[in-house]
Amino acid sequence: MALVTDIHTDTPSQATGYAGAVVTVLIWAAWMLATRQSAATSLNSIDIGLIRFGIPALVLAPVWWRTGLLPRGVPLRILLPMVAGSGIVFLHVAATALQVTPAGPAAILLGGAMPLATALIGILLFGERPDRMRLLGLSGIVAGVAILLAGSLTGSGMTLGGLVLLPLGALLWAGFTHAFRRSGLSALQGAAIIAAWSFLLNLPLVAVFGQHVTQASLAELLPQVLSQGILSGLVATLAYGTAIRALGGSQAAAFTALTPVLATLGSGYLLGEPVGLTALLAALVTGAGVALSTGILSKA
Numbered sequence: 001m002a003l004v005t006d007i008h009t010d011t012p013s014q015a016t017g018y019a020g021a022v023v024t025v026l027i028w029a030a031w032m033l034a035t036r037q038s039a040a041t042s043l044n045s046i047d048i049g050l051i052r053f054g055i056p057a058l059v060l061a062p063v064w065w066r067t068g069l070l071p072r073g074v075p076l077r078i079l080l081p082m083v084a085g086s087g088i089v090f091l092h093v094a095a096t097a098l099q100v101t102p103a104g105p106a107a108i109l110l111g112g113a114m115p116l117a118t119a120l121i122g123i124l125l126f127g128e129r130p131d132r133m134r135l136l137g138l139s140g141i142v143a144g145v146a147i148l149l150a151g152s153l154t155g156s157g158m159t160l161g162g163l164v165l166l167p168l169g170a171l172l173w174a175g176f177t178h179a180f181r182r183s184g185l186s187a188l189q190g191a192a193i194i195a196a197w198s199f200l201l202n203l204p205l206v207a208v209f210g211q212h213v214t215q216a217s218l219a220e221l222l223p224q225v226l227s228q229g230i231l232s233g234l235v236a237t238l239a240y241g242t243a244i245r246a247l248g249g250s251q252a253a254a255f256t257a258l259t260p261v262l263a264t265l266g267s268g269y270l271l272g273e274p275v276g277l278t279a280l281l282a283a284l285v286t287g288a289g290v291a292l293s294t295g296i297l298s299k300a
Contacts, residue, residue, distance in 0.1 A: 017246025020239040021255035027236040029262035033270055034227035035095050036103040041220040042212045045095035046205045048228055050213055052091055053199040055229030060192035067189050069196060078179045085176025087198030094169040101162035102273045105148055107263030109162065111256050112145040112286045113170030115293055118177050118253035133292055140289025144282045151278030174253065180241060181249040187241025195233060254293040261287040
């Protein structure tokens with residue numbers, strides 16, 4: 001097996017990074033809706049894991065075979081938060097939360113907490129100093145999440161499980177964002193290694209608890225194969241990795257707060273879930289926050 005001796009690649013252009021971030025947001029909104037929809041099927045988070053990571057692990061097998069599952073030059077302190085934060089642990093945490101929480105409120109809390117957690121880690125651990133415009137945007141995200149939490153007291157659909165698990169998922173993803181930024185891996189290499197490790201780590205859960213994939217109908221499987229395995233597991237992972245390398249961890253993560261607006265609207269139109277004024281206001285405020293926190297309007 002050939003080893004990759006130089007895994008560092010050229011940084012993509014800023015325009016490419018923005019494009020990758022937008023593609024990621026669109027796919028993530030669809031992923032949240034599909035994961036929420038799986039609650040009405042026989043599939044659980046273990047089954048979703050098989051689909052989410054099995055397909056990209058197979059498609060990208062030539063990549064992780066050449067790179068190695070323990071790529072040279074990437075220490076475990078970088079590799080572990082990558083696999084946990086974007087792979088197996090994140091998926092089970094987020095999927096479990098979405099099983100019991102409507103897609104709109106879940107997207108607001110998860111999507112809003114992601115850039116906040118990423119920014120805080122950048123400030124506290126890596127000395128990042130966001131400018132006033134970005135800080136104003138982060139404040140907007142906080143306000144949007146606060147509106148959602150206030151609405152949960154009056155029936156927004158947010159559950160205790162969601163309140164605990166969704167911020168945990170956001171923290172995991174923030175850890176992945178910063179770890180990948182410092183790994184030196186390309187988006188393709190990162191996606192391949194995360195998928196391979198996550199699929200392997202999901203197999204013991206299958207051995208203990210079983211799986212329902214082989215018993216599920218095509219109507220249950222096809223939306224998950226498209227959303228989980230192809231779009232989210234493969235395309236979005238590559239797109240987000242590209243955004244991280246081009247824009248930096250905190251700026252790329254800031255785009256994730258656009259997800260709540262799309263997921264909230266989609267949960268109402270596609271899943272038939274109630275979308276109250278509180279949830280819609282929270283989504284819009286969060287979306288406005290991310291428009292500022294990305295730094296697009298900041299002075300060069």
